[in-house]
Amino acid sequence: xxxxxxxxxxxxxxxxxxxxxxxxxxxxxxxxxxxxxxxxxxxxxxxxxxxxxxxxxxxxxxxxxxxxxxxxxxxxxxxxxxxxxxxxxxxxxxxxxxxxxxxxxxxxxxxxxxxxxxxxxxxxxxxxxxxxxxxxxxxxxxxxxxxxxxxxxxxxxxxxxxxxxxxxxxxxxxxxxxxxxxxxxxxxxxxxxxxxxxxxxxxxxxxxxxxxxxxxxxxxxxxxxxxxxxxxxxxxxxxxxxxxxxxxxxxxxxxxxxxxxxxxxxxxxxxxxxxxxxxxxxxxxxxxxxxxxxxxxxxxxxxxxxxxxxxxxxxxxxxxxxxxxxxxxxxxxxxxxxxxxxxxxxxxxxxxxxxxxxxxxxxxxxxxxxxxxxxxxxxxxxxxxxxxxxxxxxxx
Amino acid sequence: xxxxxxxxxxxxxxxxxxxxxxxxxxxxxxxxxxxxxxxxxxxxxxxxxxxxxxxxxxxxxxxxxxxxxxxxxxxxxxxxxxxxxxxxxxxxxxxxxxxxxxxxxxxxxxxxxxxxxxxxxxxxxxxxxxxxxxxxxxxxxxxxxxxxxxxxxxxxxxxxxxxxxxxxxxxxxxxxxxxxxxxxxxxxxxxxxxxxxxxxxxxxxxxxxxxxxxxxxxxxxxxxxxxxxxxxxxxxxxxxxxxxxxxxxxxxxxxxxxxxxxxxxxxxxxxxxxxxxxxxxxxxxxxxxxxxxxxxxxxxxxxxxxxxxxxxxxxxxxxxxxxxxxxxxxxxxxxxxxxxxxxxxxxxxxxxx
Numbered sequence: 001x002x003x004x005x006x007x008x009x010x011x012x013x014x015x016x017x018x019x020x021x022x023x024x025x026x027x028x029x030x031x032x033x034x035x036x037x038x039x040x041x042x043x044x045x046x047x048x049x050x051x052x053x054x055x056x057x058x059x060x061x062x063x064x065x066x067x068x069x070x071x072x073x074x075x076x077x078x079x080x081x082x083x084x085x086x087x088x089x090x091x092x093x094x095x096x097x098x099x100x101x102x103x104x105x106x107x108x109x110x111x112x113x114x115x116x117x118x119x120x121x122x123x124x125x126x127x128x129x130x131x132x133x134x135x136x137x138x139x140x141x142x143x144x145x146x147x148x149x150x151x152x153x154x155x156x157x158x159x160x161x162x163x164x165x166x167x168x169x170x171x172x173x174x175x176x177x178x179x180x181x182x183x184x185x186x187x188x189x190x191x192x193x194x195x196x197x198x199x200x201x202x203x204x205x206x207x208x209x210x211x212x213x214x215x216x217x218x219x220x221x222x223x224x225x226x227x228x229x230x231x232x233x234x235x236x237x238x239x240x241x242x243x244x245x246x247x248x249x250x251x252x253x254x255x256x257x258x259x260x261x262x263x264x265x266x267x268x269x270x271x272x273x274x275x276x277x278x279x280x281x282x283x284x285x286x287x288x289x290x291x292x293x294x295x296x297x298x299x300x301x302x303x304x305x306x307x308x309x310x311x312x313x314x315x316x317x318x319x320x321x322x323x324x325x326x327x328x329x330x331x332x333x334x335x336x337x338x339x340x341x342x343x344x345x346x347x348x349x350x351x352x353x354x355x356x357x358x359x360x361x362x363x364x365x366x367x368x369x370x371x372x373x374x375x376x377x378x379x380x381x382x383x384x385x386x387x388x389x390x391x392x393x394x395x396x
Numbered sequence: 397x398x399x400x401x402x403x404x405x406x407x408x409x410x411x412x413x414x415x416x417x418x419x420x421x422x423x424x425x426x427x428x429x430x431x432x433x434x435x436x437x438x439x440x441x442x443x444x445x446x447x448x449x450x451x452x453x454x455x456x457x458x459x460x461x462x463x464x465x466x467x468x469x470x471x472x473x474x475x476x477x478x479x480x481x482x483x484x485x486x487x488x489x490x491x492x493x494x495x496x497x498x499x500x501x502x503x504x505x506x507x508x509x510x511x512x513x514x515x516x517x518x519x520x521x522x523x524x525x526x527x528x529x530x531x532x533x534x535x536x537x538x539x540x541x542x543x544x545x546x547x548x549x550x551x552x553x554x555x556x557x558x559x560x561x562x563x564x565x566x567x568x569x570x571x572x573x574x575x576x577x578x579x580x581x582x583x584x585x586x587x588x589x590x591x592x593x594x595x596x597x598x599x600x601x602x603x604x605x606x607x608x609x610x611x612x613x614x615x616x617x618x619x620x621x622x623x624x625x626x627x628x629x630x631x632x633x634x635x636x637x638x639x640x641x642x643x644x645x646x647x648x649x650x651x652x653x654x655x656x657x658x659x660x661x662x663x664x665x666x667x668x669x670x671x672x673x674x675x676x677x678x679x680x681x682x683x684x685x686x687x688x689x690x691x692x693x694x695x696x697x698x699x700x701x702x703x704x705x706x707x708x709x710x711x712x713x714x715x716x717x718x719x720x721x722x723x724x725x726x727x728x729x730x731x732x733x734x735x736x737x738x739x740x741x742x743x744x745x746x747x748x749x
Binding site for chain 2: 003005112113116117138168169170171173174175176177272273275276278279280282361363364365366393394395396
């Protein structure tokens with residue numbers, strides 16, 4: 001194990017190297033570019049033996065990743081913001097073809113020209129398509145979740161593509177202390193050869209992937225994918241357990257509860273904002289406000305049971321969305337819609353409110369989180385909700 | 397427990413890699429002191445544009461400042477013989493908890509030292525549209541230090557720095573003459589002028605490790621700068637000055653309902669510059685025309701990539717200095733060599749604020 005001070009992009013590239021991938025398809029877009037730069041360097045320096053294909057666009061990039069994976073290669077690709085959006089035709093078909101592509105998305109605003117600040121809407125546009133999605137809190141976790149990604153995606157009961165999201169700038173570009181394990185240890189967790197699966201293109205056993213499909217087949221294909229996503233919950237739990245055993249870190253698979261013991265109220269969110277939330281919760285607790293934070297590590301599959309168990313004990317829950325869904329129920333964020341819906345059929349459920357925070361890459365501050373904490377604590381006392389959805393730090 | 401931060405101010409392309417190296421050296425040294433740190437370059441900057449002012453940072457969380465007395469003892473030892481520190485990591489995690497939320501900011505809230513790689517940046521910087529000029533001590537804590545790579549005296553540089561109610565040290569080190577990696581003398585000077593951020597011993601160990609075969613030589617540069625640096629104490633100004641063109645975004649930018657919808661901005665005046673983005677702080681050298689040599693062929697006006705020159709031959713194609721980036725193309729294309737590029741800091745006595 002060696003501690004280096006490096007960015008999330010380099011941490012992810014290192015995980016990709018440790019996974020011994022065969023094919024990397026690349027096309028630059030900030031903030032993803034750092035990963036492909038680092039992988040290119042690794043190949044040039046002889047640290048990694050892989051095909052590095054520089055594409056003419058993100059669309060080609062995701063097509064190549066999909067096709068290489070269909071041939072049984074272990075692949076890595078990635079993009080951000082509008083680049084990811086441009087690749088959508090390939091992105092839609094990748095889970096349908098049931099190939100375990102692993103991709104990194106450096107979350108970026110959609111898309112005020114040139115705004116590369118973090119916003120999660122870019123990846124959440126694809127939330128319904130069958131990609132697994134997770135958010136690391138820091139570069140260390142970015143390494144961990146990437147390595148785990150291959151193991152989960154390649155499981156024969158899953159075989160769905162997997163995205164590691166990374167908050168643009170805050171995780172992709174900020175250098176943190178990261179413990180990088182030895183390659184042997186990583187290989188012990190993730191062997192270089194993926195487990196066998198039936199849908200591999202090979203001349204010895206000719207098959208055709210994705211022929212013409214009509215309404216005689218469509219519903220069943222969707223149901224298969226539905227089953228795979230359901231299976232992914234169990235598989236993710238097992239993989240996390242194994243990761244924890246080998247590396248001595250990694251935490252629980254879906255949600256991590258921070259200071260939630262005896263908490264009356266809680267906030268829930270994903271990604272780098274957890275770092276801010278930890279500090280805000282600590283400070284609010286010192287002032288006698290019993291508050292906790294629930295970190296949602298994975299959004300797909302959505303661990304309904306675990307989330308219900310975690311949130312049912314609070315009086316008020318504030319969902320912090322670094323994304324938007326214009327015109328949706330209450331005009332709230334995407335996480336909000338889903339978390340609120342998951343709690344609906346509990347006999348006693350918390351009040352759920354929504355805060356839209358950090359949009360367009362605006363800084364998420366400890367002060368803002370403390371304001372939210374105080375507001376929901378107030379709601380827990382008065383039971384009076386003035387705004388179901390509130391915008392944070394907007395000039396108004 | 398306290399957060400310490402160092403800021404690096406430099407220019408796009410020519411100094412981008414140096415600034416990253418500076419941040420990495422300080423962060424690695426902090427780790428050798430037993431404390432966690434983060435490092436980054438400002439995300440909005442366009443470091444691929446030559447001359448654009450850019451910033452980088454190291455942010456460190458420590459239980460206590462590094463000891464100045466210990467540093468003095470270590471400086472007395474030959475760099476070759478100075479052993480690496482044996483860090484105690486027992487406070488690493490608590491310090492990390494304190495540090496982590498700082499990673500979600502584009503700039504630290506305050507910095508202890510500002511390392512300036514190009515001395516013309518002391519006039520302030522305006523990297524993007526609409527924010528105006530940010531003085532060099534924008535983020536400096538009261539009592540902090542500004543360390544400038546310059547051949548000039550601190551008293552001379554002070555003429556170009558915005559007066560402030562903060563008290564600070566202004567130090568000068570002629571880094572260009574000491575090593576081609578100019579951040580090393582700046583870091584060495586910082587250890588002396590702004591002690592406590594990281595220890596001298598850890599920096600020496602880091603530099604030795606980083607530059608391998610040249611390690612001892614580079615470590616010696618740190619030590620030389622430590623001994624050579626000169627500085628003055630700048631007393632606080634009686635009252636803060638109104639800084640020309642400076643805007644605070646949360647307070648002074650338009651509200652959401654005041655902004656035009658659909659990302660519409662007014663076009664710049666026809667044949668005129670963009671009034672919301674003045675690019676004079678990109679400039680290290682200023683073009684000066686020798687009117688006795690000028691043959692009024694207008695090539696300078698024609699070639700100026702920023703349309704910063706007037707088309708009027710009677711003014712000798714006068715430069716609008718609010719927009720000239722100092723690229724030097726006009727001087728290059730002038731067939732009679734009438735245009736000279738002169739360092740910005742040679743222009744004393746101009747009204748700067």
